[in-house]
Amino acid sequence: MKLGIGLPNHVADVSGPAIVQWARRSEEVGFESVTTIDRLFYPSVDSLIALAAAAGATKQLTLVTNVLLAPMYPVVLLAKQLGGLARISGGRLVAGLGVGNRADEYVGTGADFHRRGRILDWQVERLRSLWAGEPVADDTALCPAPVRIPLLFGGRSAATVRRVIDTGDGWAAGAVRHYDVQAQLVEQIRAGWQAAGRPARPYLQASVNFGLGPAETVAAGRDHLARYYGFVPEYAQVNVADMVCSAADARETVSRYRDLGFDRLLFHPTTEGLEQVDLLADAIL
Numbered sequence: 001m002k003l004g005i006g007l008p009n010h011v012a013d014v015s016g017p018a019i020v021q022w023a024r025r026s027e028e029v030g031f032e033s034v035t036t037i038d039r040l041f042y043p044s045v046d047s048l049i050a051l052a053a054a055a056g057a058t059k060q061l062t063l064v065t066n067v068l069l070a071p072m073y074p075v076v077l078l079a080k081q082l083g084g085l086a087r088i089s090g091g092r093l094v095a096g097l098g099v100g101n102r103a104d105e106y107v108g109t110g111a112d113f114h115r116r117g118r119i120l121d122w123q124v125e126r127l128r129s130l131w132a133g134e135p136v137a138d139d140t141a142l143c144p145a146p147v148r149i150p151l152l153f154g155g156r157s158a159a160t161v162r163r164v165i166d167t168g169d170g171w172a173a174g175a176v177r178h179y180d181v182q183a184q185l186v187e188q189i190r191a192g193w194q195a196a197g198r199p200a201r202p203y204l205q206a207s208v209n210f211g212l213g214p215a216e217t218v219a220a221g222r223d224h225l226a227r228y229y230g231f232v233p234e235y236a237q238v239n240v241a242d243m244v245c246s247a248a249d250a251r252e253t254v255s256r257y258r259d260l261g262f263d264r265l266l267f268h269p270t271t272e273g274l275e276q277v278d279l280l281a282d283a284i285l
Contacts, residue, residue: 001254001257001258001262001263001264002032002033002264002265003031003033003254003264003267003284004031004032004033004034004035004062004064004264004265005026005031005033005035005266005267005277005280006035006037006066006207006266006267006268007019007022007034007050007051007054008269008271009037009045009046010036010037010042010044010228010268011044011269011270011271011272012042012043012044012228013043014044014045015272016045018272019045019050019053021274022034022054022272022274022277023054023057023058024057025274026058026061026277027059027060029277029278029281029285030281030285031061031285032061033061033062033094033264033266034061034062034063034064035063035064035065035066035096035207035268036048036050036051036064036065036066038065038067038069038100039105039228040069040105040108040109041102041105041108042228047068048065048068048082048085051063051065051085051089052085052088055085055088056088060092061092062092062093062094063089063092063093063094064093064094064096064205064264065093065094065097066096066205066268067096067097067098067152067154068096068098069098069100069105070098070123071099071100071106071111071115071117071119071120071123072100072105072106072109073109073111075123075126075127075130076130076136078123078127079126079130079131079142079143082095082131082149083130083131083143083147083149084143087143087144087147091148093149094149094150094152095149095150095151095152096152096153096205097123097151097152098153098154098155098172099116099117099120099155101232102231117159121167124151127149130142130143131143131145131146131149132145132146132147133146150169150203151167151169152164152168152169152171152203153170153171153172154171154172154173155174156173156181156185161185161189162192164189164192164193165189165192165193165196165202166196168202170202170263171185171186171202171203171204172205172207173185173206173262174207175208175209175239175242175268176238176239177208177242177253177256179256179260182260183260186204186261189204190202203264204260204262204264205263205264205266206262206264206265206266207265207267207268208244208253208266208267209225209242209243209267209269210243210244210250210268210269210270210276210280211224211243211244211269212245212246212247212250212276212279212280212283213273213275213276213279217273218243218245220270221243221245221269221270221271222243222270224270225240225243225270226240243270244267247279247282247284250267250283251283253265254284267280
């Protein structure tokens with residue numbers, strides 16, 4: 001199972017240089033990938049900008065959006081940005097896509113919150129056509145083609161399972177460790193994948209929140225999660241309680257997801273301190 005670490009792009013008021021420093025250090029210590037969390041109405045750094053910075057600062061790291069809330073973005077612009085990021089990184093991009101559950105962000109962008117699932121289904125078809133070289137105006141392609149970007153779908157709904165089976169390359173499980181629920185969904189996805197006659201097998205990716213070190217760092221991480229998910233207080237408390245806060249817990253999490261057959265596990269930081277990269281590496285690599 002591949003092990004990755006999140007960039008602190010979603011930590012409130014994160015300093016700009018921290019993104020590049022995290023990416024470089026993550027590659028130096030041996031993580032396979034770096035990832036971002038997408039959020040619009042928050043004092044954070046945009047997911048694709050953060051990954052573009054990481055692409056320029058590293059040579060081998062896989063770059064993962066976990067997940068990008070695609071229906072909030074115009075599809076042609078999104079195709080251009082993702083295609084460009086895949087190209088400048090030498091094909092290192094994996095795009096995790098989802099729909100999210102914050103109606104205010106959809107209202108703020110003019111996107112239709114109530115049709116977000118149908119919009120995502122349409123977007124996927126359009127993205128792949130544009131990446132294959134379909135012209136957009138005057139017989140001109142949007143970006144150098146062909147572009148191949150693996151697509152993972154995040155969420156636990158029946159619609160997510162359908163997308164993974166019908167059109168996706170795999171599933172991006174959520175950041176809360178509901179192992180029993182996740183195991184059931186893995187079996188549904190695998191069975192549906194086989195029944196659909198799809199080759200190989202679905203890629204399985206999971207994630208978890210972490211904050212390691214002294215008590216004050218752990219407390220700061222929990223405070224971050226309480227604020228970040230505070231728009232649904234009950235869900236915020238689930239995330240706070242589930243945060244990985246010890247090396248032993250981190251190792252146990254890796255073991256559990258490996259036993260479930262996941263292909264990649266991503267650890268999202270809850271503070272921007274660069275020492276978190278080394279603490280996590282010492283625990284699980």
